Each structure stands twice: as structure tokens, then as C-alpha cells.
Amino acid sequence: RSSDSEGCAPTVWSLIPWVGGALQYGKDSIRYLNQCRTHYGSAFKMVLAGRVITVICDTKGIDNIFRDRSKAFNTHLAHHQIAEAMGNVKRANDIVHIINDRLLPLVTRALSREGLDKIVPAFNEDIGRSIEAMARQVRNSPNGKAISLLPFVSESIYHAVSKAAFGPLFPFDTYDDFEACDADLVLLISRIPILSRNVLKAQGRYLHALMDYMRRGWSEGHLEGASAMISDLVSVLKDTDLDESDIAGTLFTIVWGMQANTMRIPYWILVFLLNDPAAAARVQEEVDREIRDNFGGDIKRFLATPYTALESHFPLVDSCVKEALRIGILQSALRQAHADTEIISETGRVRIRKGDIIMANISAFHMDPEVFEDPRTFRADRYLNDKKKIHLGFGGGSHLCKGRFLAMHVAKVFVVMCFKMFDMKLVDASGKSAIGNLPPPDTRRSISVLRPSSEVELFVHARIRGEKDGSLLFSS
Numbered sequence: 001r002s003s004d005s006e007g008c009a010p011t012v013w014s015l016i017p018w019v020g021g022a023l024q025y026g027k028d029s030i031r032y033l034n035q036c037r038t039h040y041g042s043a044f045k046m047v048l049a050g051r052v053i054t055v056i057c058d059t060k061g062i063d064n065i066f067r068d069r070s071k072a073f074n075t076h077l078a079h080h081q082i083a084e085a086m087g088n089v090k091r092a093n094d095i096v097h098i099i100n101d102r103l104l105p106l107v108t109r110a111l112s113r114e115g116l117d118k119i120v121p122a123f124n125e126d127i128g129r130s131i132e133a134m135a136r137q138v139r140n141s142p143n144g145k146a147i148s149l150l151p152f153v154s155e156s157i158y159h160a161v162s163k164a165a166f167g168p169l170f171p172f173d174t175y176d177d178f179e180a181c182d183a184d185l186v187l188l189i190s191r192i193p194i195l196s197r198n199v200l201k202a203q204g205r206y207l208h209a210l211m212d213y214m215r216r217g218w219s220e221g222h223l224e225g226a227s228a229m230i231s232d233l234v235s236v237l238k239d240t241d242l243d244e245s246d247i248a249g250t251l252f253t254i255v256w257g258m259q260a261n262t263m264r265i266p267y268w269i270l271v272f273l274l275n276d277p278a279a280a281a282r283v284q285e286e287v288d289r290e291i292r293d294n295f296g297g298d299i300k301r302f303l304a305t306p307y308t309a310l311e312s313h314f315p316l317v318d319s320c321v322k323e324a325l326r327i328g329i330l331q332s333a334l335r336q337a338h339a340d341t342e343i344i345s346e347t348g349r350v351r352i353r354k355g356d357i358i359m360a361n362i363s364a365f366h367m368d369p370e371v372f373e374d375p376r377t378f379r380a381d382r383y384l385n386d387k388k389k390i391h392l393g394f395g396g397g398s399h400l401c402k403g404r405f406l407a408m409h410v411a412k413v414f415v416v417m418c419f420k421m422f423d424m425k426l427v428d429a430s431g432k433s434a435i436g437n438l439p440p441p442d443t444r445r446s447i448s449v450l451r452p453s454s455e456v457e458l459f460v461h462a463r464i465r466g467e468k469d470g471s472l473l474f475s476s
């Protein structure tokens with residue numbers, strides 16, 4: 001069915017009207033949205049626990065939402081929900097305006113291409129140290145060593161991004177609580193009393209650690225050791241009448257936006273590449289060639305290169321990052337209308353009333369076989385061969401992700417370093433080859449980039465690539 005002559009998108013039928021599709025959506029959102037699309041067309045309204053959301057699944061309609069010609073949409077609702085759930089912020093209504101009017105312009109500037117030249121050196125240095133630490137472990141085991149892939153990727157990136165943004169005083173031992181909150185974000189949103197107890201404790205500890213960090217680091221109007229971006233953000237927040245816990249909650253919201261997706265993309269890239277030896281060999285060849293020809297074979301020189309000078313290098317790795325963003329992301333762009341308007345979708349005109357919530361179903365676009373040949377397959381060179389091909393992993397329009405350059409850089413440097421330093425094989429817990437073993441995504445716990453299911457633990461069996469290469473990075 002399509003929108004009627006009045007432009008009303010059809011509403012998905014449900015047995016219990018207020019609950020709507022909440023249970024099916026919570027279980028597997030991609031599947032539920034695909035089922036709705038099959039029955040109702042590419043524009044429909046779904047009800048989730050009392051909220052009516054207009055979902056747009058086709059390219060034309062999604063493009064219309066992002067372009068927002070009548071300037072009728074904002075992202076306040078998404079920011080409100082995350083601040084309330086992740087940061088336990090009490091004054092979320094005020095926070096959304098502070099985020100929108102004061103923090104976003106600051107973040108946009110700091111994370112622009114030029115701005116990144118200030119943040120990236122600290123990230124590169126720290127990620128270099130983490131990989132070096134892994135290289136030491138591997139070197140001490142003559143036949144190499146199996147390393148649990150997910151914590152290796154996530155913890156290294158959590159540490160390096162935090163260090164670059166927040167400086168050395170950041171409470172780095174918060175990783176486990178961060179993971180617990182990200183894994184159970186749905187419980188933080190719903191706050192079901194008994195089920196949410198553990199995650200609420202983790203959240204409480206995290207917020208206390210951030211408050212303590214600010215108390216220790218704040219002096220004479222700036223945060224000691226932090227990047228100018230974070231120091232200025234905290235300064236803006238302290239300039240408001242928010243209390244300490246709401247300031248910490250806003251900071252936690254920012255940490256989450258910065259880290260949660262960023263640490264998953266390199267994990268998926270490694271899993272996909274190590275499952276495809278021919279693609280991995282091409283990446284290996286590119287990494288060796290680029291480091292040899294453009295950085296004199298010196299990993300330290302590669303790590304010391306400014307962001308802007310690195311951007312044009314490693315085009316195949318860049319293509320892998322984009323492909324992982326295409327294949328590994330759920331629908332995630334939410335908008336709310338602050339005026340009556342309409343969306344022109346492939347099914348026709350969809351009328352939108354002031355206050356309506358709209359979701360651009362990014363995953364439907366990414367999996368459209370008319371846009372992407374063989375859409376379910378990871379093709380390392382998909383974006384190498386067709387430079388004009390787009391992905392919507394970072395959303396679109398004026399609300400396009402502000403951290404996209406940083407996120408691309410993090411993934412690129414991590415993957416390049418792994419290929420340069422190690423010979424890697426994908427293995428399972430017993431050490432057997434795990435090629436052909438793609439861990440299923442944990443759809444219940446995924447909000448944006450898919451979280452891998454914890455039931456399938458993958459390891460990389462890593463061996464250092466020749467003493468000469470390895471020794472280049474070792475400081476002792």
C-alpha cells in the first residue's frame with residue numbers, strides 16, 4: 001500500500017495498539033522494518049510504545065529528509081533520548097538546546113579536517129603504543145599468539161580516542177562500565193527496575209568517574225591536558241546553571257557519540273578482510289607499498305604524519321572503511337518536524353505534521369540491490385572502483401556526523417597498523433581457522449553500528465611480520 005491521496009502514510013497494524021511493534025522492533029529492527037516495507041510500501045507509520053514514527057525507506061524519500069528544503073526538521077529528539085538514557089541527564093530539554101546552539105558549532109570546528117591536525121597526533125601516538133604492546137606479547141611467543149579480537153580493537157581505540165580528546169587525566173579504567181552501558185542502552189532507555197539494575201550501577205560509576213575527572217583537571221578556566229575541544233565544551237557547560245551531575249551526563253553523552261561506533265568499524269573491517277584472503281592480500285600489498293614509497297618504510301613517520309597529509313593515502317583501506325559503514329550500520333537518522341511539511345518519496349507525497357517523528361531507514365538504502373550490486377557481500381574495493389558511490393553511514397544533510405573525519409582516520413590507522421605489524425589469521429577459541437565465520441550481529445543490543453553477538457568470540461592469531469619491521473616501532 002502507498003500513501004493515500006491526502007498524503008497519509010499507512011499505519012502498521014498491531015494487536016495491541018499502544019505497544020505497536022515495540023517487541024518485534026526491539027528483537028530485530030532490520031527484520032521488522034523489512035517486513036513492514038514489504039506489506040506497506042517504502043513509507044509507513046509504525047507505533048513503538050506510544051510513539052508514532054514515520055519511516056521512509058526509499059532513496060528519494062531519504063534524500064528529501066536529509067536535504068530538508070523547508071528547514072522543518074531537527075534532531076532534538078535523538079539528542080534528548082541519548083542524553084537522558086546514557087547521561088542520566090535530568091534537564092534533557094535544556095541540554096538539547098545547549099548541544100544544538102553551543103556545543104555542535106564547537107565540535108564541528110574542532111573536528112573539521114584542519115582541526116583534526118591538532119587531535120590526531122595524540123591519537124596516533126597512543127594507538128601506536130597499544131599495537132606495540134600487542135607486538136611485544138606476540139614476539140615473546142615464538143609461534144605467535146591468539147588474541148581476542150573484540151576487546152583488543154575496542155580497548156585500544158577507547159584508550160587512544162580518550163587520551164587524544166580528554167588527556168592523560170581521563171579515567172581510562174572506565175572501559176568496562178562504558179561497554180556495559182553501550183551493550184544495555186535499551187535498558188537505560190526503558191529503565192525496567194530489576195532488569196536495569198546492573199547497568200544503572202555501571203552508569204552511576206561512570207558518571208562519578210567523570211565528575212572526579214573534572215574536579216581534578218579543572219583549573220583556571222580549562223581542563224588540564226585535555227584537547228581544546230573538550231576543554232571548551234566543559235567551559236561552556238560550566239557557564240550554564242546545570243549541576244555537576246548533568247554536566248558529567250552531557251560529557252558521557254559526548255563520549256558515547258565519539259566512541260561507541262568508532263570502535264566497532266575497525267573490528268568489522270578486520271573480520272571481513274580476514275574472512276576474504278584475496279582482499280586481505282590486496283590490503284597487505286597496499287599497506288606495504290604506501291609505507292615503503294611514501295613514509296620511507298618507517299611506521300613512526302607514518303604515525304607522525306598530519307591528518308590532512310594522510311587523507312589521500314591508502315585508498316583501498318578507505319574503501320574498506322566505507323564498505324564496513326555501509327554493511328555494518330542500522331537505520332539511525334531520526335528527525336522531528338517543528339513545522340508542517342511533506343516528504344516526496346517514491347510512493348508519492350507523505351504529509352508530515354508539526355511534532356511528527358521521522359526515521360530515514362539507512363539500512364534499507366544500503367541493502368537496495370538497485371543501488372548496490374550484491375548488497376549483502378563485503379566488497380573491499382566497492383568504493384575504490386566507483387568514487388562517486390555514496391554511503392549514509394554518517395547520516396546526511398546539515399546533521400551529517402560531525403566526527404566522520406576522525407572516525408575514518410581511526411579505522412584507517414588501526415587497520416594499517418595491524419597489517420603492517422602482524423601476519424594475521426582468523427581463529428576460533430580452540431585455535432582452528434575461523435574463516436567463513438562471520439559473527440552474527442546482536443540486533444537486540446545494536447543502536448547504530450552493529451554490535452557483534454557475544455556468543456561467537458573470534459581471535460586473531462598474530463605473528464610479528466619480520467624483526468626488521470617490528471623493531472622499527474619498539475622503543476626498547
Ligand code: HEM
Binds near residue numbers: 402
Ligand atoms: C564510525 C563512527 C561513527 C558513526 C558510524 C557515526 C554515525 C553518526 C550518525 C548516523 C549520525 C546521525 C546523522 C544524522 O542524523 O543525519 C551522527 C551524528 C553525530 N555524530 Fe557521529 N558517528 C561516528 C563517530 C563520531 C565521532 C568520532 C564523533 C565525535 C565527537 C561523532 C559526533 C557526532 C555528532 C556531534 C553528531 C550530531 C550531529 C548533528 O545532530 O548535527 N560521531 N553520527
